[in-house]
Amino acid sequence: MGTSTEAGSRSGDTAPRAFVVRPAEPKDAASFLEMWRAVIAERTHVRTERAPQSVRFYRRRYFRRSWSDDQASIVAVLGDRVIGHLNVSREDSPVTRHVASIGMAVTSDWRGKGVGSALMSEAIRWCHQFGVEKLALSVYPDNQAALALYRKFGFQEEGRLTGHSKKSIGYRDEIVMGLWLIERPHP
Numbered sequence: 001m002g003t004s005t006e007a008g009s010r011s012g013d014t015a016p017r018a019f020v021v022r023p024a025e026p027k028d029a030a031s032f033l034e035m036w037r038a039v040i041a042e043r044t045h046v047r048t049e050r051a052p053q054s055v056r057f058y059r060r061r062y063f064r065r066s067w068s069d070d071q072a073s074i075v076a077v078l079g080d081r082v083i084g085h086l087n088v089s090r091e092d093s094p095v096t097r098h099v100a101s102i103g104m105a106v107t108s109d110w111r112g113k114g115v116g117s118a119l120m121s122e123a124i125r126w127c128h129q130f131g132v133e134k135l136a137l138s139v140y141p142d143n144q145a146a147l148a149l150y151r152k153f154g155f156q157e158e159g160r161l162t163g164h165s166k167k168s169i170g171y172r173d174e175i176v177m178g179l180w181l182i183e184r185p186h187p
């Protein structure tokens with residue numbers, strides 16, 4: 001099972017000093033969706049362009065099993081407010097079950113304060129617990145914050161998919177990145 005991790009102490013203000021990173025719970029649904037829709041509305045960073053699912057969907061289904069051998073849905077919370085989210089999911093095919101893919105976002109007013117790093121650390125802990133050997137993701141080439149975060153954790157660029165996203169703002173290339181959590185096999 002996942003545990004709670006306290007992180008992100010800040011000094012010099014009267015706001016709560018730390019956020020907590022833990023598996024998502026049904027009670028997080030409304031706050032998560034508010035954050036996620038705001039990130040989508042920025043239009044540039046994530047693939048998703050619409051969030052048609054309801055709070056009920058996240059409460060009743062998506063956040064019910066947030067730490068299983070198939071996937072983890074991890075949130076960073078400040079009190080009741082979801083300020084960041086990461087989903088890490090294993091691939092379905094038997095031959096790619098050793099790989100899990102990541103999608104993540106942090107609310108705009110909390111970026112650059114270690115939330116993304118705390119979420120990534122927890123995702124890697126999930127990988128070790130369930131025997132995931134490799135993490136994979138894709139990122140837009142101009143997403144400096146995301147590239148910095150992924151490089152910090154040791155992700156390496158494995159290729160570029162040209163025009164792979166066709167968003168309302170136009171075609172976007174995607175950089176494919178991978179992080180081996182075991183020694184990289186050399187077939």
Ligand SMILES: CC(C)(COP(=O)(O)OP(=O)(O)OC[C@H]1O[C@@H](n2cnc3c(N)ncnc32)[C@H](O)[C@@H]1OP(=O)(O)O)[C@@H](O)C(=O)NCCC(=O)NCCS
Pocket residue numbers: 039045046104105106107110111112113114115116117118138139140143144145146147148149152
């Ligand atoms: C990408 C994202 C998740 C990063 O989360 P974050 O909480 O800002 O990341 P952190 O604060 O943990 O920073 C991680 C590292 O990246 C660096 N970094 C953060 N923002 C940066 C920026 N704008 N430019 C360059 N480096 C940056 C930090 O300095 C830090 O490195 P350090 O610990 O060595 O100082 C967040 O910016 C975000 O949600 N962006 C919008 C959605 C998105 O892009 N999702 C990912 C799609 S692939």
